[in-house]
Amino acid sequence: MKPEKPLSAELIAPCGMNCAICSRYLSFLNGLKRSQCSGCRPGHVNCTYLFAKCSGVNHQSVKEAVFCFECDQYPCAQIKRMDKRYQKSYGMSVVENLEWIKEKGMESFLENxxxxxxxxxxGGMISIHNRKCFSCDTVTRLADPLS
Ligand SMILES: [Zn+2]
Known part of the structure; x- marks a missing residue:
């Protein structure tokens, strides 16, 4: 059994995605495949979905950005599109995540x-993408998003 690691604020991407539950990150963390992804912020990855097309005045890269909701263009067409896709495919809303962080703070969000x-x-983390725990390989049914 692996020791439980507390969730890190550094793994919450500017768009509200929690990298700790991303398949690519979990593969990297557990030494699976050849994933090199250490998370958007830790890896200084420029956001493919948002920042490549980001027209907000404040944020040109993940490095400079804190969260999308701080942008003057929020919620922009790109994040709305990503949100729709994530809700449809994975039952998770990045916009709801962002709103949670904005209203209740990071600590509350990480607890959630x-x-x-x-x-x-x-005690490992379950991936939002395939609903699997990457530590013990169990397919787990996730509860309703943000319930
Ligand atoms: Zn497990």
Whole structure:
């Protein structure tokens, strides 16, 4: 059994995505495949979905950005599109995530994420993308988003 690691604010991307529950990050963390992704912020990855087309005055790269909701263009067409895609495919809303962070703060958000995506079996994290715990390989049914 792996020791439980607390969720890190550094792994919450500017768009509201929690990298700790991303398949690419979990593959990297658990030494699977050849994923080199250490998370958007830690890896200084420019956001493919948003920042490549970001027209906000404040944010040209993830490095400079804190969160999308601080942008003068928020919510822009790009984040709305991404949000729609994530809601449809994975039952998660990045805009709801952002609103949660904005209204209740990061600590509250991390607690919420921990409750929702922590594997009850081993304490690892469950991926939003395939609903699997990458530590014990269990397919877990996730509760309703942000419930
Ligand atoms: Zn597990």
């Amino acid at each position: 994420q921990d409750r929702k995506y922590r594997c009850p079996g081993c």
